[in-house]
Amino acid sequence: MRLGALKSKIEGYESTMLETLEILVKNESPSTEKSACDAYAAMLARRFDDLGAATSLIPNETNGAQLSVKFGKSQGTGQKPALLLCHYDTVWPLGTIDQMPFRIDGDKAFGPGIYDMKASHVMVEYVMRALSELAMNLPRPVEILFTSDEEIGSRTSRELIEERALQAGYVLVLEPPTDLGSLKTARKGVGGFRLQVNGKASHAGSQPELGISAINELAYQVLEIQEFADEEKGTTLNAGVIWGGTRSNVIAAQAEAEIDVRAWTPEEAERVERAIKNLQPRTNGAELFVEGGFERPPLVRTDAIAGLFQQVKQVGELLGLELEEGSTGGGSDGNFTAALGVPTLDGMGAMGDGAHADHEHILISHLPMRTALLAAALLSL
Secondary structure, X not given: OOHHHHHHHHHOOXXXXXXXXXXXXXXXXXXXXXXXXXXXXXXXXXXXXXXXXXXXXXXXXXXXOEEEEEEOOOOOOOOOOEEEEEEOOEOOOOOHHHHOOOEEEOOEXXXXXXXXXXXHHHHHHHHHHHHHHOOXXXXXXXXXXXXXXXXHOOOOOHHHHXXXXXXXXXXXXXXXXXXXXXXXXXXXXEEEXXXXXXXXXXXXXXXXXXXXXXXXXXXXXXXXXXXXOEOOOOEEEEEEEEEEOOOOOEEXXXXXXXXXXXXXXXXXXXXXXXXXXXXXXXXXXOEEEEEXXXXXXXXXXXHHHHHHHHHHHHHHHHOOOOOOEEEEOOOOOHHHHHHOOOOEEEOOOOOEEOOOOOOOEEEHHHHHHHHHHHHHHHHHO
């Protein structure tokens, strides 16, 4: 497989990769800014067009266009394609680049979205560039799917992701690895619920007995939902946002809470969702309304996922890289594909830290190795 030549070729790209990364980071692509996202997707398409890929921009009425990039023959190999999942939207609002400019400090490159996950866009581009220049043929076609709304729940991209995953032999997710560099073979499912309480307004001083406090009822319910957590099983619930009432001298007629739920297994996700939707008022006359559910199913470590990891681990060993497997409480688009039964390995992106934080960065010295790992995995799987 000429791994030595492949590794050397990619190591020789390091300075050019950083130049490309600077361009991508400076072209901001917040999830909710459709025009900026469309422009970013079009820019990526042009870059992959130059490599001879078959690119397709898929229009999206509400968010940025989705981008499909295909390499290799789709017929004649007898192999299902490999699917690489990347998202190009970031959590950072337009203009963040002015306060958090792209910069290099020692072994770290900083910038909004650099770690989550524009470094991954550079990785896949230079994987394909290296394979082309070395005339190394892929054993199966590869599709790279760049989506525009992962950071806000993948509502417009989920159907496309699932459609392409069902056609694929396996899925590699270009999210970052764990802090220690481990690949991710399990992720918690992610649920989001909105609990609304309706009460009855009244003067808090002269006629408190005529009111029904939605805030008091919500307080009961917030304490109640904490009882649905299971520390041993890793199931967590958090009422992270609450609001209610109008003035301190008015019995509150309405109150709401936004609740985050995480669970490792479908069984736990179903148990908690059922419990939240079956909440009952504690205050006479109060009404409860629950919206939401699990947006991402758990990514459960299966034998197929464990086998996929072992294959990539062996490839890493040939490159001199010792890989471990890990897990995380955060979700990704890999949750969708794994739930369909498609072998899915997450964490194939760049090393670094600070996702969604102002110290977001990648480790420059690790970028060529992680890129070589991705290339070698595509050649061997």
